[in-house]
Amino acid sequence: MFLSRRQFLKVSVGTVAAAAVADKVLALTALQPVIEVGNPLGDYPDRSWERVYHDQYRYDSSFTWVCSPNDTHACRVRAFVRNGVVMRVEQNYDHQTYEDLYGNRGTFAHNPRMCLKGFTFHRRVYGPYRLKGPLMRKGWKQWMDDGSPELTPETKRKYKFDSRFLDDMLRVSWDTAFTYAAKAMIIIATRYSGEAGARRLREQGYAPEMIEMMKGAGTRCFKHRAGMPVLGIIGKMGNTRMNGGINALLDSWIRKVSPDQAQGGRYWSNYTWHGDQNPSQPFWSGVQGSDIDLSDMRFSKLNTSWGKNFVENKMPEAHWKLECIERGARVVVITPEYNPTAYRADYWMPLRPQSDGALFMGAMKIIIDENMHDVDFLKQFTDAPILIRTDTLQYLDPRDVVPDYKFPDFSKSYSGRIQALKPQDVERLGGMMVWDLNKKQAVPLHREQVGWHYMNSG
Ligand code: SF4
Incomplete structure (x- = not known):
């Protein structure tokens, strides 16, 4: 279509005028409030997005348990479950309800407990790094498959006994793990039984007392100890049975000894294993300590x-x-x-x-x-004056210096009646000596001279 200049101007002016009127109408419309909203938060058209936040804490059920992954704190905690999955873990704030057999209760002051490990426990349970089956070190498996050759420096290097951290771990079935573990127990117990086993241990530098306590049984090489959290179920019901029961059966099979001669392994508690048994514990003193x-x-x-x-x-x-x-x-x-x-x-x-x-x-x-210091208390309970030998760093034992020294008869006193110590136990535990200022000489001090017995002993 051809438009003359005059016609073009006419059309343009008309269009601009119409647009101006429409714009004005639209502008006024836009200034009108669409809806009257008294309380924006009350009438907000769509607040469903808030549900995302509210729902984070929704749960279908919850349960309490005692957390004890690998420490001794045993915090009582509560897990919250949704769709069958533990969503979060919190402290239960109920330690004031704890009661022992004698009716002693905790107080509110025991709350809170827990730590970040406990708060995130469920993440580890569901996490990708959770160990869900047995692993076996590749070099160790190869060593077993090759007939478990004697561990010389060369074989140790070959099977990476000296660099286990560089080795690969293989996923194996439970059957494989059990079979190899059983085979290894037979091999080790056989190898360390009898005189040949004792010789091996001597060559490896073990102390004569330790070799003597083997009593010729290779099964005494095995040390069993449950980890901290499983001292109950696995420790007492599993590990000790394995240690004292299965190992003793193995010994009777290897050495062909009767049940009364058969030896199990050695069960070590956590504290003996860690070596951090404190000196007041029964391990040392024979008397139950009070933590x-x-x-x-x-x-x-x-x-x-x-x-x-x-x-x-x-x-x-x-x-x-x-x-x-x-x-x-x-x-x-x-x-x-x-x-x-x-x-x-x-x-x-x-x-x-x-x-x-x-x-x-x-x-x-x-x-x-x-x-x-509290003089009266110290006179009864200190062990500071007990004499120590400078050559062995052990207590000076009366039997070391007093000819024909005999320990008192404890059969009717505390050590015999309560602690059930027999004369041979007393002999094994040994004695002590202190310096008597009046006599100006070392004198024996026996195990029951504590408290006022100690103070009155002169
Ligand atoms: S919550 Fe922490 S401190 Fe408490 S038992 Fe569990 S891991 Fe130990």
Whole structure:
């Protein structure tokens, strides 16, 4: 279509005028509120998106259990389940309901417990790294398949006994794992039985006392110990039966000995295994120790952590320590490293390794020099005057220096009646001596001379 200049201008002006009128109408319409909204939050057209947040905490059911993955804290916790999956784990805040057989109860102050490991436990349960079946080290399997050759430096290198961390782990079936474990038990128990086994152990540098306690049974090589969390079920019902029952059967089969001669393995508790049995434990003293209740810490005026990083290693108990700080206690931390417990302390004492003893002795000296000790208590319960041999670093035993020394008869006293110690046990435990200032000589001190017996012994 051809438009003259005049016609084009006419059309353009008309179009602009119409657009201007329409624009004005539209502009006025846009200024009108669409809907009257009194409370935007109350009338917001679509708030379903909020459900996403609300639903995060929705659950179908919940249950409590005692968390005990590999520590001794045993926090009581609650899991919340949705669609059959544990969504989150929280503390249950019910420690005040705990009661022992004698009716002693915890208090509200025991809450809260738990740590970040516990809070994320379900993630590990469902996580991709959870171990769901047996693994076997490739080099060890090869060693077994090759007939378990003697472990010389060369074979150790070949089968990576000296570099296990460089080896691969193979997924195997339970059948394979059990078969290889059983075969290995037979091989090891056979190899270390009898005189040939004792010779091997001597060549490997084991102490004569340890070899003597083998009693010729290779099964005594086996040390069984359940991990911390399974001391109950697996430890007492599984591992000890394996240790004392199956191993003894194996021994009777290998050495052809009668049931009364058969030897099981050795069951070690966690603490004997770790070597951190404290000196008040029955392992040492024969008397049941009384472990402290950490809740006592909140009442302390001077709170000392020696070698313990409370905040990081005793997580659910650390709040007792923090509470004693709130109550004005002085806190001392004696650790080589400046850890999260140390930076809460009034005094952090970084020790060089092997100097703990010197610090102990120095503290004892100051306490006694400045007369800050409880003399009556010390006279009854200290073991500080017990004489130590400088050559063996063992107690000086009366049998070492007193001709024909005989231990007292304990059969009718505490050691015999309560602790069930027989004369041979007393002989094995040995005796002690102290320096008698009146007689100016070393005199025997026996195991029942504690408390007022100790004080009255002169
Ligand atoms: S401290 Fe942590 S890991 Fe240990 S039992 Fe408590 S919640 Fe579980």
